[in-house]
Amino acid sequence: MKPYKLALPPDYRLDDVLAFHRRDAESIAEEVSAERLRKGVLLDGVPVVLDIALPPAGAGAEARVSVQADSPLSAAGREQAREAVLNILGLRIDPAPFCAFVKKDKLFGALARKQPGLRIVQSATVFEALTWAIIGQQINLSFAIALRRSFILQAGRQHSSGLWCYPDADSAAALSVDDLTSRKFSRAKAETLLRLATLVANGELRLELADDNSIDQISAALLAVKGIGPWTVNYGLLRGYGYADCSLHGDVAVRAALQTLMGADQRPDIKQTEDILTRYSPHRTMAAAHLWASLHPRD
Structure with missing residues (x-):
């Protein structure tokens, strides 16, 4: 599969992508540096490394992608590789519709303005x-x-x-x-x-x-x-498919962020959180993304 270039949005938040993929300090399936991301994944049964050179974000920025497969990939495998690159770079969901949707919203409007260009970074597959x-549920x-x-x-x-x-x-x-x-x-x-x-x-x-x-x-x-x-289904839809309307009302971090955002004395319960997030359908995935990000604000 020949190397190719992929255009990145002008407001691309490279640090978010790198942070997601370097969560494991002892990572064995990802190598992350300031300008490069290498991700190992089995595609169509073939060991593949997605090697992505990431320049500093800006107008006209491009990622250079090399798909390094240990044996020839089928047409399906090549398509899987291209889809995986879009996933791990967080290029599935355009953040603009959510920002427009909440522009005058009392709860999310100011938060969205503080976090321009925020995207959902996904798993490769x-x-x-x-x-x-499944692995991460109910443990630290x-x-x-x-x-x-x-x-x-x-x-x-x-x-x-x-x-x-x-x-x-x-x-x-x-x-x-x-x-x-x-x-x-x-x-x-x-x-x-x-x-x-x-x-x-x-x-x-x-x-x-x-x-x-x-x-x-x-x-x-x-x-x-x-x-x-x-919760597992919604998280899988979010990180796997980049589905735009996942409701993460059962997520503890989402509820904690909502408590802070609302200035409430206690966390909203799961039903209250579900009711609140329903107001932002069909953009509930981006609502969750902004809530998660609010717990770890950028400098």
């Missing part, structure tokens, strides 16, 4: 987004990152460059529950992770969007999987 949601971030690293080492494959590639469903489904519980996964988390991987690997659960497989159908199919609830 839908499967990565969903497995990360540092422990979740450690479990993710262990999962990559157990189910992933190493690229010829040495970078590890995030697992796909087939490689993850080859694990056993004991493989994961021996690495500090709870049994429930291990069973849910492998249940998802097996369903995707054998074709019972389709994750690709198609005329006969909409976001609503995928959401319903995911909710039918034992161990997967609404």
Whole structure:
């Protein structure tokens, strides 16, 4: 696959992208520097490194993309690579419609103006987004990152460059529950992770969007999987598909940010948060992004 260039928006927030992908200080599947992002992922069963040179943001800025595959990619694999690059660079959801929607809004208007150009950075693949949601649910971030690293080492494959590639469903489904519980996964988390991987690997659960497989159908199919609830589905839709109207009303950080934004004495409960976020449909994903970002304001 030939290298190519990808235009970046004038207000592109490069630091946000780099921060998302360098969350793991001991990362084995990502290499992040000030001007380069390398991401390892299994695409169509092939170890691939997405090598992205990122110039300082500005008018006319371009990312230079090199897809380094250990064996020739099929047409489907090449398309997956292009889609993965858009995901990890946060180029799925245009932030402008949300900013216009809340321009005069008492709750989000000022917040959106303070955070121009804010985008949703995604996982490389839908499967990565969903497995990360399962891994990270109800545990602290540092422990979740450690479990993710262990999962990559157990189910992933190493690229010829040495970078590890995030697992796909087939490689993850080859694990056993004991493989994961021996690495500090709870049994429930291990069973849910492998249940998802097996369903995707054998074709019972389709994750690709198609005329006969909409976001609503995928959401319903995911909710039918034992161990997967609404928060996991919405987080997966956000980080995996870049779906613009995910409601993260069950997210503790979203609720904490809303409390601060409203100047309330206590966090809104899940139902109150859902009601508040409903006002911002069909832009609830960007509402969540601005709430998350408000907890870690830029200097």
